[in-house]
Amino acid sequence: MTQDAVDRKNGAALTPAQVDILIYTWRQICVEEHLEGVFALLVDSARRLTDAEHASIALIEGSKLRFVGSTREDQAARGNVVVPLGAGIPGKVAQDGIGRRIECGDYVSPVTRINAPPTHALEHRSLACVPLKVRDEIIGTLQVYNRVGAPKFDENDLEALQVLADHSSVTVERLRLQKNLLIESSRVRGIFQALTDGIMVVDMSGNPVLYNQAVEGLFFPDGKQNFALATYVSNVIRSGETSGSSEVVLLKPHEMILSNRFVTIPGTAGNPAEVIVSIRNISDQRAIDRRFSQFYALMLHKHAKLIRRAWKQKDPVQKRKLLRRQKESMRHLISLTELKSGPLRLERGNCSLTDLYSKVKANFEGGFQRLGIRVEDSGLLSHGQIAGRFDSSRMTLMFKTLFMQAKRTLKNGEKFIWNAVPSAGRIELFVGLHGAGISEHVREDALDWNAQVDRIISGESTSLDLDLAFLGHMVHAHKGTITICRDSDDETSIKVALPLG
Amino acid sequence: MIPLNDSTRIRRYAFDEVVRVPCALSEVGKVRDRIGSKLEALGYTPRVKMNIALGLEEAMMNAIDHGSLRGQPVIEVGSTVNNQCCILQVTDFGGITFNPEYFEKLAEVKEWGKGGRGIFLLKRLMDEVYYFFHPEKSTSVVMIKYKEAPPAVPGA
Numbered sequence: 001m002t003q004d005a006v007d008r009k010n011g012a013a014l015t016p017a018q019v020d021i022l023i024y025t026w027r028q029i030c031v032e033e034h035l036e037g038v039f040a041l042l043v044d045s046a047r048r049l050t051d052a053e054h055a056s057i058a059l060i061e062g063s064k065l066r067f068v069g070s071t072r073e074d075q076a077a078r079g080n081v082v083v084p085l086g087a088g089i090p091g092k093v094a095q096d097g098i099g100r101r102i103e104c105g106d107y108v109s110p111v112t113r114i115n116a117p118p119t120h121a122l123e124h125r126s127l128a129c130v131p132l133k134v135r136d137e138i139i140g141t142l143q144v145y146n147r148v149g150a151p152k153f154d155e156n157d158l159e160a161l162q163v164l165a166d167h168s169s170v171t172v173e174r175l176r177l178q179k180n181l182l183i184e185s186s187r188v189r190g191i192f193q194a195l196t197d198g199i200m201v202v203d204m205s206g207n208p209v210l211y212n213q214a215v216e217g218l219f220f221p222d223g224k225q226n227f228a229l230a231t232y233v234s235n236v237i238r239s240g241e242t243s244g245s246s247e248v249v250l251l252k253p254h255e256m257i258l259s260n261r262f263v264t265i266p267g268t269a270g271n272p273a274e275v276i277v278s279i280r281n282i283s284d285q286r287a288i289d290r291r292f293s294q295f296y297a298l299m300l301h302k303h304a305k306l307i308r309r310a311w312k313q314k315d316p317v318q319k320r321k322l323l324r325r326q327k328e329s330m331r332h333l334i335s336l337t338e339l340k341s342g343p344l345r346l347e348r349g350n351c352s353l354t355d356l357y358s359k360v361k362a363n364f365e366g367g368f369q370r371l372g373i374r375v376e377d378s379g380l381l382s383h384g385q386i387a388g389r390f391d392s393s394r395m396t397l398m399f400k401t402l403f404m405q406a407k408r409t410l411k412n413g414e415k416f417i418w419n420a421v422p423s424a425g426r427i428e429l430f431v432g433l434h435g436a437g438i439s440e441h442v443r444e445d446a447l448d449w450n451a452q453v454d455r456i457i458s459g460e461s462t463s464l465d466l467d468l469a470f471l472g473h474m475v476h477a478h479k480g481t482i483t484i485c486r487d488s489d490d491e492t493s494i495k496v497a498l499p500l501g
Numbered sequence: 502m503i504p505l506n507d508s509t510r511i512r513r514y515a516f517d518e519v520v521r522v523p524c525a526l527s528e529v530g531k532v533r534d535r536i537g538s539k540l541e542a543l544g545y546t547p548r549v550k551m552n553i554a555l556g557l558e559e560a561m562m563n564a565i566d567h568g569s570l571r572g573q574p575v576i577e578v579g580s581t582v583n584n585q586c587c588i589l590q591v592t593d594f595g596g597i598t599f600n601p602e603y604f605e606k607l608a609e610v611k612e613w614g615k616g617g618r619g620i621f622l623l624k625r626l627m628d629e630v631y632y633f634f635h636p637e638k639s640t641s642v643v644m645i646k647y648k649e650a651p652p653a654v655p656g657a
Contacts, residue, residue: 206515227588228631231643234515235633249601249632252624293600 039069052144059140103152198279344477360399372412379419388500516579568593
């Protein structure tokens, strides 16, 4: 650098000592990798350039100015001092980019030319503050405090400080951007790794560029290589679309269902360069759908079988029985559809459980008498009206289901017992089925339809009795509970607890 | 993070040979014989060869069925046969999605009716079976049969 180069239009020129300091500073800045190191270097150079007692540097963060470096071990050096833009001399400089000074304890605004504030209120005897600019954008300020051996900073000092600021601001900004990028990059990588969805970036030949931990978990559960991912990626790329989705059933040996979305990123020439694929393991979600599908399948097949049998049946009594079972099967299908659509909807109203029970009982009385089944319900009826807010149609269905269960499983001379225990805001119904081998017919896991389907698929059982399972859903929808207890081989009780409110 | 330069773990996969054949059952035998001769040359055992041939036939017949449902004239068969394994991919362009697990069960429970035999067989004949569904576009089944016993995969 020549002396001419540092000569300024106002005639101020840098001294040889200042030039040496500047050259030394720039050489040091070139090899400094850390932003904090650059701050330390700049404030030290600023102090030495201007013979100041100390110096500091501040950078704009949004609408604030944060002091990020100081020659003193103070709060400013630790980045703890933040002022709003426009507040104090550095705040004003950061706002309008016009350098400011305190001379001999006096501050004269370069904007208003007003001499303010009074001398005694000023913290410093002398101060010079210049903006740090990148092109025309102000990124911060550099300030020096208390000229040693003089009442103010002279033009040479100001010139040297401004030259230092002008030539270092680009480095500061670049290092700051780099630091922010590193933080951002680290954050993105953290998110990338923390995602439960697999994220993978591959080039157009299918070579992996990047993939996260979830991909590892999805495709290499034990770190073993397999072809699933290779063919998977190949299929995504082969589709040749800019974006899309597909579903993969890794049937054997992984037993896993994956859903993916992919986006093709164009290169600089506009041609497809990379494909970003997000992969989600939807095995669990699909398991629920599969369960419903299996139920539908089971019930539809049974329904079709029933119709075939009813069609061929000559005996009108048997035919009626089969048609009745067909009707029940249809009801189950409707219930299943209702359950699949979401939580059961209730239409609650004031109703008496006792009345509903009596109506249902009246319908079954004749049949029970013919079969010789004894109904003992004094334990229920002795409580008078048991009323509450229920969905009366579903409660009627509950009583019907329990009566049908009794009719189907009990024989001549066996007992169907009803008891009730009311308590504050709640009613507990105990339904006893006393008959030979009843615990085999009404199993404790009858409420768990999954167990029933599993038994059918495994061949343990051929019959599906969903009545109690659906009843369970109705009770739960009323915020009640239902349990089946095997008291002995010949005694099973169903306990239904319902809130009355 | 997995080392990104370890390209042996996830590698590009392109089939050695990809052919498009008309949606006709008469094509099944031709493709089967072509792959059979490659297996023969590489010394695959008769049992493994038979399994692959049966698997390929089933997959092709399913693809022809499904592809022709949408009036698609061709199906695609990709194959890689090497000394380690035989990888086959059969693609139909009907784009009909289905639940392979359901169809597999269909074949297991006799009284449920017909269907699912193909998937049931594929799963038993081959060491690895994947389905790729691109709704309304294509359905691919990838089948892998190892020349020797397959490598142990957790959850298998």
